[in-house]
Amino acid sequence: MNKLKIIFAILLTSSIYGCKESLLYSNKNDSCELYLYEDKTYKFKYPNFFENKTEKGTYEVDNSKITLIRKSSTKIDSVDIGYGCWEDNPDSLLLTFKNLYREPINAIVKFNNYDREFKTNSLGEINISYRDLENQRIVGKNNEIDKYTIEFQNKVYIPDMTYYKDSRKPNKIDFKLNQFVGEEFVILKRTYNINNNTIFVNDISRKVIGRDNKLIKVK
Structure with a gap:
């Protein structure tokens, strides 16, 4: 019985500390979802014509702007x-x-x-x-x-x-x-205006994101 209690305690502890608290921002039709985690990492899901994409990185908030920063090995023209x-x-x-x-x-x-x-x-x-x-x-x-x-x-x-x-x-x-031409990785940024519970997306085509380019805080 003691062993079961120990195992249960370990599982409970790992489940508590393995989950990161997050904020979720989404547009009206849920085609874009931005998760901001307490450890300053993020996950951004968004449409891209024929498929949905997901990117991950870190973020910074400075006054009325939020900057999403990610490392990419994708080839970008010079x-x-x-x-x-x-x-x-x-x-x-x-x-x-x-x-x-x-x-x-x-x-x-x-x-x-x-x-x-x-x-x-x-x-x-x-x-x-x-x-x-x-x-x-x-x-x-x-x-x-x-x-x-x-x-x-x-x-x-x-x-x-x-x-x-x-x-x-x-x-x-x-x-x-491309200031990173010739380097192994490219550091990409998205910088959006943020006002209270709203983030304004300015770099995704409305053909794929829809007319609503606002991400509203859901939770």
Whole structure:
């Protein structure tokens, strides 16, 4: 009998200390569920077009924001490009540079193998005149830039622009750089606004999450 009591006590203790207290946030149709555990770890279940996904990591809460942090071995492109052209022959080109966290970065850029360096401003932007590039013979008359060489955090990025070869001369190009390129793991973050019992999701398509992008505290 004493042995049974001892075994029961061990099982009871392990069940008590093996469970982590958690907070659950969910949207109206329960397609997204975010579990926040007392040990600062989290589990996030969300839809992704054809399947549901689950990610795990740690979280931080700072005033009105919550940041979900996770380590990933998934391969991510070194450069992601957003290309905008809304007129036939624009006068200027706006370049924006951000990291994987969508934060503006300080970058140095060269065009078409020319030595002159262009540096971003405090907003991670470079605004240049096509006429200025033509006068410096960096580009030919009415031509666009064929090659970008970007330096960021002692790494060099040369985005592949061949996809846009037959596109109109751009008004704006957005570059998002993978600051972990060449490293074994990528540290990814999701940062959401949080207000009382509501978390506002801003990085999952409404096509998959639905019109309700709010996660409400359930328990």
